[in-house]
Amino acid sequence: NKSGGGVDVGPLDESAAAQLQLWRSIWHRLDQVYTDLKSEIHALDFDDLELKTLDLLSADGQPDPRLTSFLAGVRHLMVDEFQDTNPVQKQIVHALAPLNEEETGLGRLFVVGDPKQSIYRFRQAQVSIFNRTAQELRSHTGHGPALLSCCFRTHQELVNACNHLFDHILQPLDGNSPRDFEARPGPLTANRTLPDDHIDAAPVELHLLSAKDANGNR
Numbered sequence: 001n002k003s004g005g006g007v008d009v010g011p012l013d014e015s016a017a018a019q020l021q022l023w024r025s026i027w028h029r030l031d032q033v034y035t036d037l038k039s040e041i042h043a044l045d046f047d048d049l050e051l052k053t054l055d056l057l058s059a060d061g062q063p064d065p066r067l068t069s070f071l072a073g074v075r076h077l078m079v080d081e082f083q084d085t086n087p088v089q090k091q092i093v094h095a096l097a098p099l100n101e102e103e104t105g106l107g108r109l110f111v112v113g114d115p116k117q118s119i120y121r122f123r124q125a126q127v128s129i130f131n132r133t134a135q136e137l138r139s140h141t142g143h144g145p146a147l148l149s150c151c152f153r154t155h156q157e158l159v160n161a162c163n164h165l166f167d168h169i170l171q172p173l174d175g176n177s178p179r180d181f182e183a184r185p186g187p188l189t190a191n192r193t194l195p196d197d198h199i200d201a202a203p204v205e206l207h208l209l210s211a212k213d214a215n216g217n218r
Helices: 011-040 046-057 065-072 087-096 127-141 156-169
Strands: 077-079 109-111 150-155 189-192
Touching: 046 065, 046 087, 077 087, 087 109, 087 127, 109 127, 150 156, 156 189
Parallel strands: 077 109, 150 189
Antiparallel strands: none
């Protein structure tokens, strides 16, 4: 058999498609059971808090005067660790601080983050949200991100080692320019220098560990 793209579709593909439908049915049933259990004890989980907040901020029809008054009082919104923002949270942020200055009369949104530190994929955080927001802010303001690239904690030799490592690891998958979902290296500089009494010390030491511990565990 041939699919629309000219790829062979065999019995294994048909079986996989059928299994996906079963998984879909099981997922919907589990979701309904979970929803019913939360309703019984009048509980909300973290996802509920996000979704209900978004529903409140983006409600259609006549807005509640209390909500209108609250939003009018939001003069500035600063979001730290923005690299860990998920799609629903981004919509909440934009509802509180729209990027379109024609709607607000002033710029409200200020975000801080580092795509290299995006580690919350388990709750749908996406590097692409950070990179696209930077592009949107540039489009609306005409200014790119202000780079906070000076490290006041680590000495220059260790920063150089980290820069060298990230330059090799954070390379575009296609070998060309980074895409929205990819983090850029972003070299740092250091405010500290290595103390004179440690001038011969290696800034980085690599310790190779055995694949198994003393008990034979990996």
